[in-house]
Amino acid sequence: LNGVLKERSRHLGIMLSVIICLNILILGCALVSGSAYKDVNISSSDLQIFLIVLLLLTSIWMVYYVTFTARTENAIAYKDCHAGPIWLRGGLVLFGLLTIIMDIFKIASYVGYLHCDSAVKVAFPVVQLIFVLVQTYFLWIHAMDCVELQRNITRFGLMLTLSTNLVVWMTAVTEESLHQTTVPEYPSNTTKLSGRSLYINRAGYGDDTCKCSHTSCSLFKEAYYYLYPFNIEFSLFASAMTYIMWKNVGRVTEEHGHRKIKFRPTEVFLGPVAGVLLVVAGLATFIVYEMEILKYNRDEDKKDKVLMIHFVMNIVIVTLMSVSTVIGCAIYQVDHREHVSDKNPTRSLDVGLLVGASLGQFIISYFSIVAMAITGAKGYLNGLNLAWAILMVIQLGLQNYFIIEGLHREPFHEVQPISVLANPYVLQPGKDMSILEESDMDTTPGPVLTADCLHNLTVEHRPKLLWKRWVLKEVCAFLLLGNVILWIMPAFGARPQFDHATETEFYQFNMWAAVVNVGLPFGIFYRMHSVASLFEVFLTS
């Protein structure tokens, strides 16, 4: 009977937390989309007050969770080693830092407008700064937890955190798209403002009636342009990690023989060398592109030339990656390793995130293709842009297939089953674990934690790699570095989507900015995720 009650409480907790999350999300969605339209009578202060309340609630819960866990002995009996991998946590810290810098800039800038605007605009970045600090610490320490105590409270807290992050994400995307699209009301400046300069001109403050009281305001505006994508990224990363934590509440990790295979970079040569060359070449053209585009903002001819270099470089990168992925897929066809047959929730989640994140880049590319195809792709720049978009779609499809197939293959290295140190309190694995509750856990001291994340390190020394394995490893290494350069470019500010005017003219700035602002952060996330997944495929091949 006790088991039935526990099971029922688990069920209730999951359902209610999901329902609450949906309610917050939809309410946020209504507020955000309402405040996006000038004609709609929702001021951005209304929305920011809602956000401040959400951020404070979430921060309070996170502080409570951290202190509660720290005070309770053996609060965390299990950790999921697959959750919160280092690239996710590292990315979170990096983007968190940059978000904090952005918030400081915002505070400094809005303080200058305090005399003629509401104080809420200053309060919001202050609260967000605190929230970012608390959340980064919380996720860095606790991302791997499989929570056993106070499960339902934790479920609610995590779903609150998830919905807060998603609402913040929606707000940021909408706000930045608006900054880019609002047409200047003062027609005094006759020079045509395009893309980037329009953004920098508009960011920070919408109207002319309120003047900044200190002189450094304009300085901060330029900083926004480069910092806001990191804020968006931060919300996405935090959402992904929170969701994984929520899935892991009450989970008893069964080690499915997580094989630790030693990374021997000396095994491969061709792939890494070609990849490094690609990264260096990409970096060089990227730096040239960024420098020149800022310098020759008004000179269309020079700008076109620089854009051409950027397009050609991207086409080369994407083509080479597609070709090597095809080789990798061909190897899979002649390779007779078994598919991993067991169901692994972390892997399913990983695959889902990968495919989901790739949709962002897919959307941008298809919008480009449609625009180019209908305008007839006149001129060499449009032709290059069309070729780039088509190749990108092909590359994404192939790479998704290659990674998913790779993750589902049995590793080449077969090691003996790992001797997991058994938890003495585990009587029976599986369903009965739900009976373990506070009462049991509080009173039982003991080094339960040490059981996790320890693996035997078994390296078999084979004299020579099989040729199939060798080719797969080379392909993985090359693709990995290719994804690195494709990550660097958009993450550090390359926006050919705005610098090249055809799509902007075809779809109007409004719509195109929305597409790019929604799609690109997912695209950046996808590249980082691919790097991590390709590394895993490299190790298991």
Place this chain on the structure above:
Amino acid sequence: LNGVLKERSRHLGIMLSVIICLNILILGCALVSGSAYKDVNISSSDLQIFLIVLLLLTSIWMVYYVTFTARTENAIAYKDCHAGPIWLRGGLVLFGLLTIIMDIFKIASYVGYLHCDSAVKVAFPVVQLIFVLVQTYFLWIHAMDCVELQRNITRFGLMLTLSTNLVVWMTAVTEESLHQTTVPEYPSNTTKLSGRSLYINRAGYGDDTCKCSHTSCSLFKEAYYYLYPFNIEFSLFASAMTYIMWKNVGRVTEEHGHRKIKFRPTEVFLGPVAGVLLVVAGLATFIVYEMEILKYNRDEDKKDKVLMIHFVMNIVIVTLMSVSTVIGCAIYQVDHREHVSDKNPTRSLDVGLLVGASLGQFIISYFSIVAMAITGAKGYLNGLNLAWAILMVIQLGLQNYFIIEGLHREPFHEVQPISVLANPYVLQPGKDMSILEESDMDTTPGPVLTADCLHNLTVEHRPKLLWKRWVLKEVCAFLLLGNVILWIMPAFGARPQFDHATETEFYQFNMWAAVVNVGLPFGIFYRMHSVASLFEVFLTS
């Protein structure tokens, strides 16, 4: 080795079909959203040509599948009895018929414009008519199939069907929102056109330059207003059924003791009687509302009075349903039936569809709440509207919980395990089934099909119902009828969202029409789905 190859081919088929579906969807999304903006240079003919190609390809595949299955003996060895329940198939046929009528109207109307517009506008409804006929037949006959032969081709075909339906759905939603929102270009008519009359005025043809050559054009325009929601519904139903079929490809159904429990309506009395009273009262006010709103379109006072009746009736319905759901949930708390522990993919899909479809109504209600809360809900109509929206959110949350919890409980009636007639060709359940392929199946005649969907009918005669069961059954019956009336009203044309002007003024017609057009069809789907699920809960209680 053969098993490995089969498994790999299965994997490849699933992945490639998903990737192709995503590509079609995103391409469709780009075209649809591009054609929605006047400034964007995508004409509706471009989009319609794309749709015609998709519809034809899908129709050809469906005809091929139907003929291939009909010619091959024992092509379908297993059927999933949970897939394609009667409410889904019945709804499909009903909405299909209404879509066909709409298409005939469209053809007749567009023929009148042939002299001054492209023939594509006539060709599209013709092709759609054929597609609807083929698809309705295909899904009616084959919705339960667990396809065994030509699995990968079937996967591609089903994903093609799914993406075609979703693209058609997107197009219909966008097109109808535009019909409602485009502001008349000729400012000659000084009478204020609002909501419904604006739509009827605009539907069919956008500009004044092209005049209809026959006189009955205006007649058809009014018909659109009442028919287009069914077209949208049809696409949603077909998508859901196609997705279930795709999930079932290659599945070997294991009967989880699908219990057939006799429906004895005499067991309950209070719930059905109260429910029928509710339906009758709802129908009466609905008919009054529809008649009066058309009659007194210009008379604001009379319109407000009719709207008030409609709001009050809805509030009463939703309040009564919420109260009875609370009683039902309370019974669950004191009821000690076990949770069903086995994982059932059909049930998970059911629950997912239920929660997903409820989001539509959630979104509309939250947008209403935000609009009312910020404008201060002045006047009795706004107050009633706010109350309705809040109660609706509560009712949806409670009902979702009640249904999901009910579906996860073990039935009260315990019958002995059903003697499923064993299929002689099944050697071993589970993975090995994937080896059964064309070669095996073609040569083996025999009545394999008869094994499915046959159940022993075991009815235990108990003298008296337990009071808990009795209350649960009453609650289910009442909720079921409540959902019926909440389905009837929006399905047959009640649009208080447009007849009451506050939200339209707050969000602008543009945005509000988009919200309602996306949300309401899901809301209608949700009510039908709830009725079916509540019937299941009624039977198992």
